[in-house]
Every structure is written in C-alpha cells, then in structure tokens.
Amino acid sequence: MTMLFEMTGITKRFGGLVALDRVDFSVREAEVMAIVGDNGAGKSTLIKTMSGAHAPDDGVIRMAGEAVRFRSPQDAWKSGIATIYQELALAGKMTVADNIFLGREIKRPILGIPFLDRAAMRKRTAELLNQLDVHVPSLDSWVETMSGGQRQGVAIARALNMDARLIIMDEPTAALAVAEVRKVLDFVTRLRGQGKSVVLISHNIQDVFAVSDRISVMRHGRRIAVRETRTTTPEEIIGLITGASEVRAAAS
Ligand SMILES: Nc1ncnc2c1ncn2[C@@H]1O[C@H](COP(=O)(O)OP(=O)(O)OP(=O)(O)O)[C@@H](O)[C@H]1O
Numbered sequence: 424m425t426m427l428f429e430m431t432g433i434t435k436r437f438g439g440l441v442a443l444d445r446v447d448f449s450v451r452e453a454e455v456m457a458i459v460g461d462n463g464a465g466k467s468t469l470i471k472t473m474s475g476a477h478a479p480d481d482g483v484i485r486m487a488g489e490a491v492r493f494r495s496p497q498d499a500w501k502s503g504i505a506t507i508y509q510e511l512a513l514a515g516k517m518t519v520a521d522n523i524f525l526g527r528e529i530k531r532p533i534l535g536i537p538f539l540d541r542a543a544m545r546k547r548t549a550e551l552l553n554q555l556d557v558h559v560p561s562l563d564s565w566v567e568t569m570s571g572g573q574r575q576g577v578a579i580a581r582a583l584n585m586d587a588r589l590i591i592m593d594e595p596t597a598a599l600a601v602a603e604v605r606k607v608l609d610f611v612t613r614l615r616g617q618g619k620s621v622v623l624i625s626h627n628i629q630d631v632f633a634v635s636d637r638i639s640v641m642r643h644g645r646r647i648a649v650r651e652t653r654t655t656t657p658e659e660i661i662g663l664i665t666g667a668s669e670v671r672a673a674a675s
C-alpha cells in the first residue's frame with residue numbers, strides 16, 4: 424500500500440548534536456498518526472523537516488510515492504502539507520474570513536478591476552466552519568477575541584481551504600480547557616472523516632489514545648517504536664517514552 428507520506432533515514436544535526444538519527448516515519452491516507460516522546464526527543468524537529476522549515480542532512484521524503492525536497496514551508500504547502508504550530512500564526516486583529524483567506528483572497532473583476540469578493544469568502548468560510556463544526560461568535564469578530572479552541576478551529580479551516588492532505592498539529596490541546604480539548608480532538612476526527620491525514624504531537628497520552636490510529640515514539644532523536652493504537656496500552660507507550668521497560672530488562 425502506498426503511504427501518503429513517508430520519510431526514510433532522516434538525519435538532522437545541529438552542530439555536534441544529532442537531533443534526528445536515521446528516522447523512518449510514515450502516514451497513511453486518512454490516518455491520525457500521533458508522535459510522542461519526552462522533552463528534547465526530536466518531535467518538533469521531525470515535524471519541521473516535514474513542513475519544510477528544516478532541511479534534513481540525510482534521508483528521503485516521499486509524498487504520495489514521489490520523492491520531494493522542501494526548500495521552504497511554501498514548498499510543503501504546494502505538496503499538500505499544512506502545519507499548525509502551537510502559536511497558530513493567526514492575525515488577531517482580523518476577522519475569521521480574513522484569516523482563512525490571508526494571502527489567497529478571492530477576487531472578482533468589476534469593469535476589469537479586481538475587487539475582493541467578500542461575499543464569496545464569507546460563504547466559503549461558513550462552509551468550512553460548518554464542515555468542522557466550529558462555532559464562532561460571528562464571522563466578523565476578530566480572532567483575538569476567540570477562545571483557544573475556536574482559534575484552533577479557524578487554523579484548521581485555513582489548512583482545509585488550502586487543500587491540505589496532511590495536517591500537522593504540534594500540541595494543539597496543550598493550553599486548552601477540558602471542553603475545548605474535546606472540541607479540538609473532534610476536529611481531528613472530522614478531518615480524518617474527510618479523508619485527510621493528521622500528524623498530532625501531544626504530551627497527553629489520553630488525547631493520543633482518544634484520536635490516533637497509530638503512535639510513533641521518539642527518544643533521543645530516534646523513532647524507537649510505532650504501534651497500532653488499538654493493540655497497545657498507555658502503560659506500554661509510557662514505558663517506551665521513558666525507557667522504563669529497558670531499565671527493568673537491564674536490571675533483571
Ligand atoms: N534550532 C536548533 N538549534 C540547535 N539545537 C536544536 C534546535 N532545535 C532543536 N534543537 C535540539 O534538538 C533536540 C530535539 O529538540 P526538539 O525541539 O525537536 O524536541 P521535542 O521533542 O520537540 O521536545 P519538546 O517536547 O520539549 O517540545 C533538543 O536537544 C534540542 O535542544
């Protein structure tokens with residue numbers, strides 16, 4: 424089966440530090456792949472090589488079976504990879520629709536002069552939010568007046584509007600209240616329902632088990648394990664993250 428996204432032997436060094444050590448990683452079509460691991464394990468570095476923010480020193484990246492080389496996040500966008508960083512990079516003093524269409528506004532010529540087609544953008548925004556079941560106070564309110572969960576929803580809607588096939592989320596629930604966490608996890612499930620693939624970095628094992636199909640475990644720059652969520656347990660995953668199972672094995 425062809426993977427939607429595949430990395431083999433990815434290595435990334437920062438001076439003498441090996442942040443990623445020959446990492447293999449793949450994501451299937453319509454799959455939620457979680458990445459877990461301790462602080463400094465290499466999770467963010469891994470997604471930065473997926474999103475074009477870092478160029479790997481070695482290894483191959485394939486999107487839908489084709490080798491790709493991203494020189495910038497724009498290159499990754501063009502291949503259908505959208506990354507939602509924790510800080511979201513939304514413009515606070517702009518409306519929902521303005522954020523979703525930032526840099527790719529719909530224009531309509533009037534007497535040969537292109538004008539912003541606000542009605543079309545509002546309509547499309549409403550459709551996108553509806554698909555994800557995102558509720559905002561109004562399409563015209565500024566994003567800075569919205570809750571963390573609503574902002575996540577807007578950021579995901581923007582990724583959908585850019586035709587992303589793979590959406591990468593770095594700790595999307597870290598700063599949210601319980602009800603909002605549930606909502607954002609629900610967005611993730613809806614994305615999969617629309618045939619999208621999601622890479623989800625999270626320190627919260629409960630969230631990971633609630634939405635993922637598979638779990639990749641990173642430790643000291645290595646992808647040390649990948650498990651089907653259905654057939655593993657939180658205990659096993661925590662043991663893999665901390666290396667506790669190895670310590671026990673060495674002691675016995
Ligand atoms: N730009 C950089 N320059 C130098 N070293 C870096 C850089 N980015 C990351 N590192 C180092 O690479 C290693 C992996 O960092 P990374 O940010 O990928 O970890 P992480 O798994 O995302 O951790 P956390 O859970 O704390 O976010 C760490 O030792 C970190 O200090």
Ligand SMILES: [Mg+2]
Pocket residue numbers: 466467468
């Ligand atoms: Mg990180």
